[in-house]
Amino acid sequence: MDSASASFDSALIPEGVKRCKLKWFLLWIGILHGPVMVGVVATLMCWGLALNVTYLNNNFPFGLWIAADLGVIALGAGAFFTGFLRYILNIDELKNIVNFAVVIGIMCYAAAQAILGVDIGQPLRGWFIFWHANVHSMLTEVAFCITCYFMVLCIEYLPLILENRQINKIGFFHGMAHHLHEAMPTIAAIGVFLSFFHQGSLGGVPGVLYGRPFAFREGFLVWPWTFFLFILSAIAAGPCFTILITWITEKFARKRLVKRNVIDILARISGRLLVVYLVLKTIDTVYWVSIAGKVGAPFSSFYANHPYGYWVLVLELGILGVIPAIILLSTKARQNENLLVIACLLNCAGIFMNRWIMTVQTLVVPVMSFDKFVSYHPNWVEYASTLLYLWLGAIFISITYRYLPIFPQEKELNPL
Amino acid sequence: MKLDRRTFIELSVGFSLGAGAGIMLTPVNWKLMDDMTIWSQELWPRYQLGGLEGRLPQTGEVTHADSVCTLCPGGCGITVRKVKDRVTKIEGREGYPVNDGGICPLGVAGLQLLYGPWRVPSPLRRAGKRGSGKFERITWDEAINKVVQKLGDLRQRGQSHTVASILGSDRGTVPQLFGRFLSAYGSPNLIRTASAEDTYELALGLMQGATASVGYDLERANFILSFGSGLIEGWGSPVRVIKAHSIWRSGNSKDRATVVQIEPRLSNTAAKADNWYPVNPGTEAALALGLAHIIVKESLYDSAFVQNHTFGFEDWSDATGKTYMGFKRLVLTEYKPGAVSMTTGISVTKIVQLARAFAKAKRPLAVWGRGKGTTSGSLYECMAVHALNALVGNINQLGGVSTRPQVATRAWPAVSRDGTARKGSHRPRIDGAGTSRYPLTRYLPDRWPQAINGGRPGTIQALLVHEADPYFTTTDSAAVAKAFDGIPFVVSFSTYLDETAYHADLILPNHHYLERWEDIPTPVGLQKPILGLLRPVVSPQFDTRHVGDVLMTIAKELGGTVADAFPWEDYETVLKETMGDKWGTLEEEGYVEDAGYKPPAWRKAFGTPSGKFEFYITAFDQAGMKVDKDVGYLPHYEPVEAEGDSSTYPLTLIPAELIRLADGAIGNPPFCTKALEETELKGNDLFVEVNPKTAANYGLSEGRCAMLETPRGKAKVLVHLFEGIMPGVIAIPKGLGHAAYDDYLAGKGVNANSLMGVVEDPISGLSATWGIRAKLTRV
Amino acid sequence: MLRNARQAGLEPIIPSFQYSIIPWPRPGFSLCGILHLLSHQGGPGFSFGGIVQLLSRQGGPIAKRSEASFYEGVTMKEAHHKGHGKTYKYGMVVDLDKCTGCGACMVACMAENNLPFRKDNSDRLRSSLWMRVYKISNGLPFPDMEISYIPRPCQHCEGHGHHAATPCVSVCPACATDYSHETGIVSQIYTRCFGCRYCMAACPYHVRIFNWWDPTWPKGMEKYLNPDVSVRMRGVVEKCSFCYHRLQRARNKAYAEGRREIHEDEYQTACTQACPAGAITFGDLDNPEHKVYELKKSRYAFRLLEELGTNPKVYYVSTRDWVRKAGDVYTGKKGNDVMPA
Secondary structure (H helix, E strand, C coil): CCHHHCCCCCCCCCCCCCCCCHHHHHHHHHHHHHHHHHHHHHHHHHHHHCHHHCCCECCECCCHHHHHHHHHHHHCHHHHHHHHHHHHCCCHHHHHHHHHHHHHHHHHHHHHHHHHHHHCCCHHHCCHHHHCCCCCCHHHHHHHHHHHHHHHHHHHHHHHHHCCCCHHHCHHHHHHHHHHHHHHHHHHHHHHHHHHHHHHHHHHHHHCCCCCCCCCCCEECCEEHHHHHHHHHHHHHHHHHHHHHHHHHHHHHCCCCCCHHHHHHHHHHHHHHHHHHHHHHHHHHHHHHHHHHHCCCCHHHHCCECCECCHHHHHHHHHHHHHHHHHHHCHHHHHCHHHHHHHHHHHHHHHHHHHHHHHHHHHHCCCECCCCCCCCCCCHHHHHHHHHHHHHHHHHHHHHHHHCCCCCCHHHHCCC | CCCCHHHHHHHHHHHHHHHHHHHHHCHHHHHHHHHHHHHHHHHHHHHHCCCCCCCCCCCCCEEEEEEECCCCCCCCEEEEEEECCEEEEEEECCCCCCCCCCCCHHHHCHHHHHHCCCECCCCEEECCCCCCCCEEECCHHHHHHHHHHHHHHHHHCCCHHHEEEEECCCCCHHHHHHHHHHHHHCCCEEEECCCHHHHHHHHHHHHHCCCCCEEECHHHCCEEEEEEECCCCCCCCHHHHHHHHHHHCCCCCCCCCEEEEECCECCHHHHHCCEEECCCCCCHHHHHHHHHHHHHHCCCCCHHHHHHHEECCCCEECCCCCEECCHHHHHHHHCCHHHHHHHHCCCHHHHHHHHHHHHHCCCEEEEEEEECCCCCCCHHHHHHHHHHHHHCCCECCCCCEEECCCCCCCCCCCCCCCHHHHHHHHCCCCCCECCCCECCCCCCCCCHHHHHHHCCCCCCCEEEEECCCHHHHCCCHHHHHHHHHCCCEEEECCCECCHHHHCCCEECCCCCHHHCCEEECCCCECCCCEEEEECCCCCCCCCCCCHHHHHHHHHHHHCHHHHHCCCCCCHHHHHHHHHHHHHHHHHHHCEEECCCCCCCCHHHHCCCCCCCEECCCCHHHHCCCCCCCHHHHCCCCCCCCCCCCCCCCCEEEEEECCCCCCCCCCCCCHHHHHCCCCCCEECCEEEEEECHHHHHHCCCCCCCEEEEEECCEEEEEEEEECCCECCCEEEEECCCCCCCCCCCCCCCCCCHHHCCCCCECCCCCCECCCCEEEEEEEC | CCCCCCCCCCCCCCCCCCCCCCCCCCCCCCHHHHHHHHHCCCCCCCCHHHHHHHHCCCCCCCCCCCCCCCECCECHHHHHHHCCCCCCCEEEEEECCCCCCCCHHHHHHHHHCCCCCCCCCCCCCCCCCCCEEEEEECCCCCCCCCEEEEEECCCCCCCECCECCCHHHHHCCCCCEEECCCCCCEEECCCCCCCCCHHHHHCCCCCCEECCCCCCCCCCHHHHCCCCCCCCCCCCEECCCCCHHHHHHHHHHHHHCCCCCCCHHHCCCHHHHHCCCCCEEEEECCCCCCHHHHHCCCCCEECCCHHHCCCCCEEEECCCHHHHHHHCECCCCCCCCCEEC
């Protein structure tokens, strides 16, 4: 980069790559602060004025926040799964995207924890989940695991920071980064172990509710079938989310950051997992109809109230499940960038919808025969305090991309 | 510094272990964690609860005290739980003869009235325009002086008869004090607020020569025929009736009774009845007489009673030989099942079945008094229902109807009146009761607004109100508001800032019922004499005084014969002396009852001119009343028209009285408002019940906003589709629409009284309004 | 029948300590605690908080604050051991034929348990009601419509067989709610709950309420608050406790009088006591001397959502067939006869 067009912060920018001028970057970050401020105000309202500022109520203790929590953790599964594929299954090509997957993961898990911080009624007592842990509750497991896993993600992110151009010049940090890299397979393995459990436990959250025939599943020992379905759907959608965010980042950066074959690997694996998931999910749905029927809740009752009709099933499994599976399985379709992005979008939307269904629709379905049907939708406070993390995530990725060498293939794909 | 792998691992592990051990072993850490626990659990909440530190409930010695609830005429015994000097709970008093431990939702919520912000904290003088809510605190001396000055002034100018007093009751020492005061002062205008008692007293007076109200032996009846009475919605003494209802519903036991409810809407009472007869509103008397027809025709009546102890059943002739129609001929000719079915909307088969079932029951009992019994009602309707009781011979019998007895107390010495008092007391009452137009009625509580609005200015120059909220409860709120404007001096003795107090010039607050002594006469509808004692269970929370003391102070300061009429030192003396030899038991037990009381036998029971139960009322002529037709001397169906023409107002609006919604002199406490259904109140709007078919005609769906309009007023309401009400009829809850009290109640809903007008009963002059014509428009 | 706890006048003097904030038995690291842990599923687990609380008891190394014993010589632990080994199953039978829908039970519960109230309480989805009276109808048109009322407190589910745990207890991540095998009552620790609302999602009866606001009382009204029951702040879940504080008082009184057992009428809930119709009966479902023991066996008795296996402690009795269908699981808009009225 010639010194004439050199950025003010060019010393921090990784070697051999080009970044836009600092002033445009700061402008971008500044613009993002607009919606961020709205989200911050919404969050402060929740903490200051109490949760009556949302549209949650006693029929809907879970709403957008919980659905978003489950959704964002499912989508953040790309982090651990890519790590698993790279470090445990040794798919070498994925080393070019695994860093970014970690970045996405951190963003997702930070968002999940932050949303929990605003969702619980007494944030100051949130630590009681550790202090007075109930070993029988799925949420306890979730809390422990995502906290530990977040620490793992931070440890996985640490080498990226240490490899910043300036920091890396310090021998101690350079050495530390090197040793961390060497330890990465172990760290990744711990991540996989933790993720397996919390992804599953999140599935367990609705699955153990035997008071709610809509959500309840039998299972294997203490784990309901949703435990396994959630893990499967998470690893089916995680890579797609990684692809999606990479694509968006490439659009903003206006350059290719990762070779197509790397993307293709993820897409192909995702497609196959999605098919397996859909098959098992279909079996589970059929089985679920029978166990709900046993307690006197006919299948039709779950879809008897507007707007939750049968279209929900068709949408979740058909449009947002089968269609992306078809696209992702076909080599030709995968290589068509537009189709690929659509497939990833539909897949991620499908998984998010599944999380919404398992939390919010569970609460929508009346259980007592004289329960009035009530519907729920979030209000601006809930939307703002959730989307806050989208904007913060964008800021985080922007800063990380600008200053840290996340994409090993960037230099190669974009010779100066 | 170079970091090689070994050092890295050593450092990492060492650091982790060291830090871990350090954290676990030092007590500082655990103590801090525990402190955090305490802080987030207990100290932070105290801050968050708005600085309630010090105000949070302090514990202490627990005691119980007994008293009586006066929030309605039911007179239930209560036990109050106190922690130190605070009352923390009101519970029903076990073993009390009226309610035996049970309590109603209003009774439990009485504590919110004791400590609530709607309490009048001291004597208040109006400081702005009437109704602006601006008051300034004054001392008791100032307040009493003002009243004395005003009343003294009126008396001097020979205007003592322009003073009126509106009370919730006319029995008991406090109402007696008011009566005595007005008598000594020189005014005839003691007005008692409207209730079914008005009509019942009149009906019993006419048909039995009694000077008492009605008593029912509900517990021992086995067939209850209720003409629109809200038996489990607050009618009579609410808890007592609910307990009787439980006896009626006691499975297969011999106490089980059949309950039949006759009313246009599916109230709770109708819902729990064995049979619900949805009769066309206002036609209840026709049905009663239709039943009488069958009972008479099929000779199912109690001939022993009817033949030996009644007058006017058969046709009769007087000394001149003129024949008069008897009740028997009337019902047989005019109330054939076909015609009655047309009028009432009940099928002929059902009418016949009901009549037979009622008459053949072992202990049948017909009850009357619409809803909670808070409106006067049609005299002929009441008489028709009472006639049914006479036909089945249950007057003064087990499980039947009788007159309500009182525990005898010491009579007061007669009032010696001076000239002014005599002159004033003999003036005609401003409400017209007792005049030649309405010679038999004692109070006309719905007529006084008309008297002011239609009369000369200065009809009432001073109004004293106690245990009543006439501004809110009187029918036709627009007329009431106008009338109030025409009264230059209004004094309220209310404990709460109710509507009347809000529009008063002076408020001299009485103690709350938990803060004062008072005697509680036999509650409404009871069949045995019971005298209850209201006693203070807490010291007065505010600067209030017992109304008895205040009234006597005023009297004494007025001087002369007015002062002389009150030889007692204070109210407590009045109470003790009046209770006489009963005081000892009263103070110790909290009540005196005559459990073995039996109503008098037939041959001694009737004080009518004929000495018998009269179907044909001879008292009318004796009182010089003008009765139009022959039939006017007998119970008959005299249709009480609902105001409004049916083309402009195609629907009929009736009130719905709910047990969770106080609609009398007391405003609904927050706990009771909280208990209202989502189909009764939403935000600040109330729901009216509309049959889905009717609603469809106006394009109204559930929860839709609509404009309800009657000839008397209009209001925005929400629509609740209800299959329990007949098409063409709408029901509106009574008790909302307050503008006084405070944010917990004010501004919610609509006052049903503002939408209704007064339809005068032709004989009594009382309000026989049961509804009004209405229209609903979508907004 | 004496329904309130006064047999001979005064109740025992309870010095200043809100003992019902943390109802016993407290989970914690004690021999008892381990036995609790091992002996029942769905129970609270091992808790660090419990260790600290043990160490900070009277005379312990970390004395939290002066934890006065609430009746000379009787600590909570000893009181707990009073009935060690004997279990009770406190429950209710509600006669829906007698229930008039008056709501006295609702208001008595509000008054007894310091329930908050707001200027606008019409939104039932946000308003705090522990005992809630539902209004149901048979769904027929005029004039065949019938309505009934169902008073619904917390059902204090036990779970059984396949689902051996109370639905809400097993899911609470902070052990803020616990099923007591000794009394059958599901407790709630307001100061431990951090408001995740998982228990609310688990409960099919909607008995659990969340405090969406901080409670406020107009100045002066706080005087009627009951000192036996904690005042809850925002962000915590609360529910009917079968007036657990009354059980504590009754036991303390019995202990002070040297008795081990309490009589049926010494412990009655506020709603039972208030009901003017006598529709609610409360007692030990397992004790043949208690009225509920026979009442629950009525052939007209049913429980809500029996098929789900929650094993609730509240039985309802109705001779009307359509009302008994209220216990069924929801089958769709037109499926049941029972509808919300």
